[in-house]
Amino acid sequence: MSVATITPAVWIGCLACYNAGALTGNWYEAATADEITPEKLHGHQTPHEELWVMDHEHLPIEGECSPHEAAKLARHLDEVDEHLLPAFLAWIGSGSYVLDGENLPDHGEFTDRYAGHWDSFEQYAHNLADETGMLSGIPEHIARYFNWQSWTDDLQHDYTVLDASEGGVYVLRDH
Template identity: 25%
Template sequence: MRNLTNAPKIYVGGTYGQYNSGSLFGKWFDLTDYSDLKGFLQDCHEFHRNEFDSDGCRPELMFQDWENIPDFLISECSLHKEAFAYFQATSEMDEETAEAFEIYCKQINYWPSNGCELEDQIESFRESYQGFFGGCGKDATLEYTYQYVEDTGLLSGVPQALERYFDYEAFAKDLFLDGYSEYEGHIFIDY
């Protein structure tokens, strides 16, 4: 998993019954201590072992707060079954790539609601992601356009006297109208 400062954590503030009675008593659970959802939920229920619903069943847990967990993996009462696989996958990425993958899952390819397996999501991300071109007040679309023109050799063979008249800003607008997207400095190919 990621380093401790970015560790995914959940405050399990007991159950809905406790909450409705005015109690916020609970505990922060560091998810790096678990390898899967089952182990995490067992510890949560063990921590709240003295609570039962009116019918004697274990009550529904309430996740009152969380850190470093994308919203598409968690709600007030559930953690997605693929959350631990996601954490493992992003822990193997550098911070910039992990950030881009979260953006891709949340705003571009809508995982896990798209029904894709995590491995397929990662593969489509790798095909789409072009890199980070923002930072320090830079226009990421323009920075990518300069790189694109250089990488594709678009202006190769054009006399240098004419090359300086090429309108990179206009070309960037066209490039990002159809075929590319920019999110927080990260560039993606649209498929």
């Protein structure tokens, strides 16, 4: 499976123009949003001072923010391995993420909790049982009475299971 590159983008607008009834702005890569000045936005010298991110794509936030906040978050997302980024974004979107010292979603916590991308939680549970040898040594005529559904339902209480945009689910351990 190929992983599509996700490049966060922001629409930065001039607040003075907006307040005067004109929508002046442009799309930029979010990682460089804090480098945009009113002069760069307008293409010439201007007395306007305040810029604001009025729209965004591929940033796990709701609503508007400052260009500085958008750039800080985008650079933080750039540090995540590209193949893990969709799962990291889903974790953030779920609201079950943990913040680091910079008030950003913690990469280390994500890595510790992430149990992979699976077709279903049931597939993950069966794999976990196999890897841990949960039923090893139990004769087949007894093991076949094991209630997989009940065990899987109970096990799921210790995990966050998120729908994956490409199908299947992301599984994260709750600590």
